[in-house]
Amino acid sequence: MRTRFATPLLLATACSLAAAATAQAAEWTMATPYGDASFHTQNTKQFAEDVAEATDGELTITVHSGGSLVSHGEIKPSVRRGTIDAGEVFLSILSNDDPIFEVDTLPGVAGSYDDAYALWEATKPMITELFAYEGLIPLYAVAWPAQGIYTASPLTDPAQFEGLRVRAPNINTQRYVNNLGGSPTETEESDIPTAFSTGRVDAMITSSSTGNSMAAWDYVTDYTDANLWLPKNIVFISQRSFDRLDETTQEALMEAAARAEERGWQMSRDNNDASLAALQENGINVSEPNAEVSAALQAAGDVLFADWQSRADDEAKTALETYREQRSN
Ligand code: PCA
Numbered sequence: 001m002r003t004r005f006a007t008p009l010l011l012a013t014a015c016s017l018a019a020a021a022t023a024q025a026a027e028w029t030m031a032t033p034y035g036d037a038s039f040h041t042q043n044t045k046q047f048a049e050d051v052a053e054a055t056d057g058e059l060t061i062t063v064h065s066g067g068s069l070v071s072h073g074e075i076k077p078s079v080r081r082g083t084i085d086a087g088e089v090f091l092s093i094l095s096n097d098d099p100i101f102e103v104d105t106l107p108g109v110a111g112s113y114d115d116a117y118a119l120w121e122a123t124k125p126m127i128t129e130l131f132a133y134e135g136l137i138p139l140y141a142v143a144w145p146a147q148g149i150y151t152a153s154p155l156t157d158p159a160q161f162e163g164l165r166v167r168a169p170n171i172n173t174q175r176y177v178n179n180l181g182g183s184p185t186e187t188e189e190s191d192i193p194t195a196f197s198t199g200r201v202d203a204m205i206t207s208s209s210t211g212n213s214m215a216a217w218d219y220v221t222d223y224t225d226a227n228l229w230l231p232k233n234i235v236f237i238s239q240r241s242f243d244r245l246d247e248t249t250q251e252a253l254m255e256a257a258a259r260a261e262e263r264g265w266q267m268s269r270d271n272n273d274a275s276l277a278a279l280q281e282n283g284i285n286v287s288e289p290n291a292e293v294s295a296a297l298q299a300a301g302d303v304l305f306a307d308w309q310s311r312a313d314d315e316a317k318t319a320l321e322t323y324r325e326q327r328s329n
Pocket of ligand 1: 090144145169188189205206207208209210231
């Protein structure tokens with residue numbers, strides 16, 4: 001009698017244990033506006049794989065790239081509402097919330113990877129605090145290569161900016177284009193080819209990397225490597241989603257995030273070198289700005305910086321000061 005009943009009972013117990021384990025495993029949804037050709041997306045997908053591996057599948061993150069699930073501007077609100085668990089955005093698109101978010105799109109502040117990383121470290125406490133007010137936790141941030149200017153003829157004279165329709169990725173870059181005398185248009189990275197092919201823009205400000213991944217040579221001839229600034233993407237999650245994980249899974253997630261940050265910055269450097277070479281191989285003339293253009297860029301940058309100073313609060317200015325002190329040592 002005992003053996004006859006033991007089998008179904010054991011089976012039932014095994015089934016309910018399996019069900020409990022399945023119920024515990026978390027499946028997260030993540031959105032990024034950038035396509036699979038971007039090293040940022042490749043890094044983030046690697047991060048998701050690392051998390052799945054490190055947690056033995058207890059946490060899996062599905063990355064929806066290229067704005068396919070949620071549009072860029074809706075990513076942070078969606079994570080805040082809990083519609084999705086995680087997101088990646090261009091940090092400076094959050095500048096309406098606080099000017100600290102666009103500190104990495106100011107010319108003359110951080111013009112190298114080492115500077116850009118130090119700026120991230122100095123501003124991270126304030127950024128983390130602002131995210132926390134919204135129930136969000138930043139996981140990591142990675143810089144794009146320095147921003148430069150793509151044009152359809154060699155940029156030799158600042159007068160060429162007059163009326164030039166320039167694509168910009170955020171409000172601050174639009175201000176900068178205005179300061180140069182141009183006419184800015186904010187365009188998502190994924191919409192740049194359409195903006196050129198429909199004649200909405202004549203030029204763009206972005207990195208070697210984006211110029212390469214969107215085949216800039218189809219629309220322009222020149223890249224002025226002006227080393228304007230190194231803006232960042234930030235990856236963040238919902239605090240509520242995080243709190244639902246057990247401690248071991250939380251630790252594995254944070255550890256994978258730290259590795260993604262380190263890997264991402266190296267990928268950015270490597271991608272910059274590879275992209276500059278690819279631009280040239282495809283016929284783009286890559287050059288540094290001449291003295292006249294440099295002077296105009298400097299003047300436009302000074303106005304942009306003064307404008308930022310007038311909007312930033314003391315905490316943001318102190319963070320910038322901390323960065324400057326750190327770099328002068
Ligand atoms: N590429 C993105 C952000 C900055 C960059 O280099 C873009 O142009 O939208």
